[in-house]
Amino acid sequence: MFHDDFGIEESDEELPPVITRNSRNSIISAAEKCGWLQKRSKKYHNSWRYRYFALIDNKLYYYKTPSEKIPLGVYNFDQLCFDIQAFPKVNPKIITLIPINSPHRLYLKSSNLSDLQNWASALCSSILQSKGKEHELSSNRTKSKFWKHEIIFSKDMPSIAETGDLLIFKAQTPNSLKSTYTYVSFLIKYPNQGLGVLHANTTEGVEIIMWEKFIETCKFVRTSNIILRKLRVERTDEMLLKLEEFVKKVDKKKYRLSPVELLQRNNDHNISNDLQVYSAELVASALKYLGLMSSEVPVNSLSPKDFSMESNLSLMGARLSGNSSVEFDVD
Template sequence: MADINTVANKEGWLYKKSTNTVVKKWLHRYFKLTNCKLIYYHSETDHRQRGIFDFNQITVLSINSTMQKFEICIEFIGSDYTLRLRAHNTEELADWVLALNMNIGCSLGMRKELSSVIQKEKFWRYQRISDFFFRRHANTGDLLLFRSKGIIAKMQRGITRGSFDHIALIMCYASGKVILLEATDKDGVACLEWDYFVKMNWHLMYLGLVYRSLETMRTDNMIKNLENFVMKVDGKKFGISPGKFIGKKNEVEPGEEDTFFCSELVASAYKAMGVFPSDLKSSTIWPADFMDAKKLPLINATLGPEMMIDFDL
């Protein structure tokens, strides 16, 4: 008899179609189902989540299957969004239906009617976390990516072919304080308390805030180097000019730059920590480069998945 975890945890190729999206054709995607979450990727080797259905945050209204077409149709409470999946044969269909029912059946969405997440635009795009989760799990060196409102920010995202136009480095202290180190055209390089950021409702100025953890062994020397870096850069002016993009090799030590723009500051901080190579020119890094699809020159480190902070959770 198969182990219950073997049955409930499943991965493989499926065709996917959503009823109320621009793309109406069937798309071939690689799916992983585990811990009440259905996640899909462009390929088996793709490390970036392209979509996620967290059954602990949404409530399934119905799940039906059609043997003749090998199809699964999932409807949700609180939305007219319908997810349609197609397997390759009846055996695969039966396995997926069983695994889905097991994951949905033990989810929070099964015990409680949840509809706030599914009503949001492209709710499936990111794993959503609460502000409480963010505060509990944030660590020094983690990242916060910003998707700003406004035409200029939209143009920047278009030019860099990314989803984000601003980035900050997270620093955490024993007191529980979470600090954002960032460079803005208004204030230059500054440290901002997360408590104050939320209290002032500045999160409402953005279309989304996405958290990414830095997965690495944090040594005392690494943290000390970052602290020294912050002391050097705090108060420096914001600056972005064509001269910053000439050449590919680094010419100054981390923190010795005269001015910074946001992603240059983070890249320079990563160099100080030793997770970026010392000869990297920090000004060649853009916020969009910190997306999963990009290959950053990380040293003995990786970045965790993109997780959107949802202040309604």
């Protein structure tokens, strides 16, 4: 170990391997810029650790390795205003990201000055065009360690979510620290009426419920961890007309099992397990109808987990963003 000009311990970690863009991680594959940087870590006594960074959609993700699908953290420039300090005289190989009204600092560096300059340019451009910078959004709205879990508040959903975005629900498994994916929904944004949820249930069948009613009446909403994954796609008039056709086809369509499926199930089978699969089938059918999913994918083979970041669902002409946690209260 040795000390840099800040008196911070330098890691003698080996250089990470060189990789190509051939990554199974959809965020990294589509990133505007990605690569290895060193990040200062308080966890390791302010030493520097290599992390793999990806800049996309005004968000800076970082991973332990590029093969991982779940990031260690994400800085969302649209939710928080950042300043950037690049190449201070005391150490010209460091970039510092500074969220306003927050003591937190993200220190990044690289031995490759040219690459670091490119990172500084890309980060500066992303920050300047972000909603956080435009509206000078403060960290007062965010939780501590906001970069560990990207958060969207429930009351902001109607203004943030767009048609085609997905809601994925996770519930804690009894007597286990593990959580399971229980449900997935397709969102529809109405210009004059707000945000609707294309919802499947065992009584009413398929229906569209407005967001406010959805979070009030669906019991599992408040007992689940809710994840928003935004659909990154060009929303053309043709696509929206196709969606309108799809909604008319499935509206009020009852959830039911065929006689063969019923015979295959045990008496103690939990009907909610079938509803989980049906919710995934409904979302997959919508994506197929819009031409965003291959016709070769059998929709009844998918589960809510297949729409999560843990899976690598392939879409055509579109992609799903990283996870944003939907929360109801601010601590």
